[in-house]
Amino acid sequence: MADEKRAGSAKTSTTPLVQKDESMEIQKRMLAEHAEKLWRAKEEGKKVVYTFVPGNLTELILAAGALPVYPEINALQSGMRNLSADYIQEAERIGHSEDVCTYVKCDVGMMLKGNVGPTGVKLPEPDLLLLSYTGCFVFMKWFENLKQYYNCPCVMLHVPYQADGAITDSMRQYVVDQISEQVIPALEKVTGNKIDMGELRRRMELSRQAEDDLVWALQSAKRKPSPIDAYFVGVYYIGPMFSAFRGTEDAAEYYRALRREI
Amino acid sequence: MSNSTATQGASAAAQKAHAEIIEQCQRIYYDVRLEALAQWKKEDPSRTAVGFLPVYAPREIFVGAGVRPVAVFGGGDQVNVICGDSFYQSYICHLPRSVVELGLTSWKSALDGLVCPAICDVIRNVSGVWQVLFKDKLTYFLDLPQNFDSAVGGKFYRRQLEELAERLCQMSRTKFDQDRFAEALRSYNRNRRAVRALCNLRVDKPHWVPAWEFYLLMRAGDQMDADGHSEILLKYMDVVSELDRAEQDNARIMIVGGFCEQPPLNLIRTIERSGCYLVDDDFTLGARFLEADAAEDGDPLQALVDVYLRHSTYSSVKYEGDVPKSKQLVETARDRRADGVLLMSPSFCDPSLLDRPHFQRALEDAGIPYSTLQYAENLGQFGPIREQTGTFAEAIKLWGEG
Numbered sequence: 001m002a003d004e005k006r007a008g009s010a011k012t013s014t015t016p017l018v019q020k021d022e023s024m025e026i027q028k029r030m031l032a033e034h035a036e037k038l039w040r041a042k043e044e045g046k047k048v049v050y051t052f053v054p055g056n057l058t059e060l061i062l063a064a065g066a067l068p069v070y071p072e073i074n075a076l077q078s079g080m081r082n083l084s085a086d087y088i089q090e091a092e093r094i095g096h097s098e099d100v101c102t103y104v105k106c107d108v109g110m111m112l113k114g115n116v117g118p119t120g121v122k123l124p125e126p127d128l129l130l131l132s133y134t135g136c137f138v139f140m141k142w143f144e145n146l147k148q149y150y151n152c153p154c155v156m157l158h159v160p161y162q163a164d165g166a167i168t169d170s171m172r173q174y175v176v177d178q179i180s181e182q183v184i185p186a187l188e189k190v191t192g193n194k195i196d197m198g199e200l201r202r203r204m205e206l207s208r209q210a211e212d213d214l215v216w217a218l219q220s221a222k223r224k225p226s227p228i229d230a231y232f233v234g235v236y237y238i239g240p241m242f243s244a245f246r247g248t249e250d251a252a253e254y255y256r257a258l259r260r261e262i
Numbered sequence: 263m264s265n266s267t268a269t270q271g272a273s274a275a276a277q278k279a280h281a282e283i284i285e286q287c288q289r290i291y292y293d294v295r296l297e298a299l300a301q302w303k304k305e306d307p308s309r310t311a312v313g314f315l316p317v318y319a320p321r322e323i324f325v326g327a328g329v330r331p332v333a334v335f336g337g338g339d340q341v342n343v344i345c346g347d348s349f350y351q352s353y354i355c356h357l358p359r360s361v362v363e364l365g366l367t368s369w370k371s372a373l374d375g376l377v378c379p380a381i382c383d384v385i386r387n388v389s390g391v392w393q394v395l396f397k398d399k400l401t402y403f404l405d406l407p408q409n410f411d412s413a414v415g416g417k418f419y420r421r422q423l424e425e426l427a428e429r430l431c432q433m434s435r436t437k438f439d440q441d442r443f444a445e446a447l448r449s450y451n452r453n454r455r456a457v458r459a460l461c462n463l464r465v466d467k468p469h470w471v472p473a474w475e476f477y478l479l480m481r482a483g484d485q486m487d488a489d490g491h492s493e494i495l496l497k498y499m500d501v502v503s504e505l506d507r508a509e510q511d512n513a514r515i516m517i518v519g520g521f522c523e524q525p526p527l528n529l530i531r532t533i534e535r536s537g538c539y540l541v542d543d544d545f546t547l548g549a550r551f552l553e554a555d556a557a558e559d560g561d562p563l564q565a566l567v568d569v570y571l572r573h574s575t576y577s578s579v580k581y582e583g584d585v586p587k588s589k590q591l592v593e594t595a596r597d598r599r600a601d602g603v604l605l606m607s608p609s610f611c612d613p614s615l616l617d618r619p620h621f622q623r624a625l626e627d628a629g630i631p632y633s634t635l636q637y638a639e640n641l642g643q644f645g646p647i648r649e650q651t652g653t654f655a656e657a658i659k660l661w662g663e664g
Binding site for chain 2: 091094095096097099100101104108131133135136137138140141142144145147148156158160161163168170171173174177178181182
């Protein structure tokens with residue numbers, strides 16, 4: 001009882017000021033701008049590519065002039081905002097089993113209920129599903145399902161599993177062949193844009209800069225005391241790099257700012 | 263028991279031959295501890311045998327490398343899992359638990375290695391567990407391509423097969439024998455033809471081929487060489503034509519979803535006894551994975567690659583590409599003249615369960631009745647399933663178009 005009182009009074013008397021770092025503000029702005037771009041995508045004739053986070057090819061999507069959407073992130077954010085339960089129930093109503101991944105069900109349920117994303121903005125339907133099958137078999141099934149709901153093309157990148165912990169020439173060649181023979185042509189066909197290798201190179205260089213700074217930030221946790229809390233803020237740090245912002249000036253700037261702060 | 267469906271009018275010779283076939287198949291089916299295999303190896307210590315998990319592995323490569331291929335499906339309802347459970351979380355299917363259990367106990371002297379085909383995350387990670395547990399044995403993760411373009415996935419798959427052959431030869435200390443490989447290719451072609459003939463027979467005359475007998479016949483191929491297995495299948499087809507089995511007023515049912523973890527034999531019997539003829543299923547799908555012969559002229563390795571890319575069956579473990587699996591499911595159901603489809607998945611099976619929603623939708627659109635159920639390999643309660651499938655069969659008979 002006493003505890004409740006204390007909690008109550010703390011809530012009413014002094015609302016603690018949320019102190020945000022510059023990098024947090026940058027990331028917030030980036031996310032808002034990306035949501036805005038997605039909201040206007042159809043109106044502006046921009047093509048939309050749904051893809052997965054691990055092994056994503058965002059630089060390539062952006063170089064083709066398309067916008068990426070990550071169903072996993074939508075599911076994650078829906079979970080964080082307590083929106084998932086209804087979506088999961090909706091997916092189970094149409095035959096999804098209780099036994100399978102709730103990310104899939106959350107995304108499918110969200111789509112069935114109007115595809116309004118976790119930020120409240122209606123998401124544009126995909127023009128292409130880029131199935132980066134990088135180690136989770138569920139990804140493949142997830143997009144096989146979406147392919148039927150959205151009735152749109154799907155292109156797969158099957159990344160081989162390193163059972164012996166090593167990348168062989170054959171694995172590398174398989175990935176290269178898929179990207180050059182199938183993924184790039186599919187992106188070009190959907191967007192109507194020829195991918196400029198110079199632009200792709202520029203974006204990959206931006207990713208490299210961002211990655212270097214991200215690694216530096218994570219490595220800083222080795223110091224005693226650590227200047228960062230990798231458990232709670234790590235999820236923010238990896239956000240831009242693992243999602244829509246690979247290969248962008250914004251991501252490079254975000255990680256530069258993060259490095260300065262740390 | 264095996265003669266219970268044979269009529270009095272059948273010749274004693276046919277009944278005896280039938281009983282012998284079923285008995286032989288049952289012996290193999292119930293030998294989940296691979297005791298016969300261990301004995302076979304004991305007789306000649308230079309012999310080698312390597313298991314492979316569901317769904318499909320190219321057994322011809324094993325034979326070319328001087329290795330006996332053995333299809334393994336875990337312990338079914340015959341093994342009490344003790345150690346295996348400690349390797350897996352509660353939300354993982356049952357098959358890997360009994361595979362690990364048997365690996366740690368009975369299979370040590372029978373198997374020199376395990377090949378884990380890429381069909382789902384769980385089977386993939388069995389390969390990792392196996393690598394850690396059995397450092398002295400071969401573990402090979404067969405990364406079946408999900409890209410079916412011969413210049414892309416085909417090139418990768420060929421290299422996978424070459425590597426598998428190298429690893430098997432390294433283990434068996436033999437040189438890959440091209441002649442033996444080519445002969446194995448022909449033998450497995452004959453075997454696939456025999457399997458297809460049996461499948462066609464049960465579509466035409468399901469009362470001749472009870473589901474549980476069909477299942478045992480297929481499981482007998484797990485441990486047998488291709489020609490020996492073909493011989494049994496051909497003999498069975500001859501024999502059942504003489505048994506004069508009476509047709510019953512059952513519903514023609516197709517089962518989809520049990521391609522990896524296998525249902526207990528009694529579950530198959532239960533479904534059949536509840537009034538269903540099984541006209542198609544995907545249990546033990548590996549033997550039926552290739553729907554055409556591999557080319558026998560030219561390079562046998564390339565023939566195996568090509569037949570996989572162009573003629574492997576649709577399945578939940580394969581990326582569907584441009585032709586939706588649900589469309590293929592409906593076409594298959596119509597081709598088999600199935601009155602209804604049972605979507606029957608092992609619990610926690612991602613590939614099977616994640617196909618269920620669009621399978622359901624496609625069946626609804628096509629006006630094909632369906633029902634869904636889940637099972638585990640060690641299921642022991644069949645009453646509720648008998649009620650469910652019995653009601654399903656009756657509903658089809660009472661209100662179906664047939």
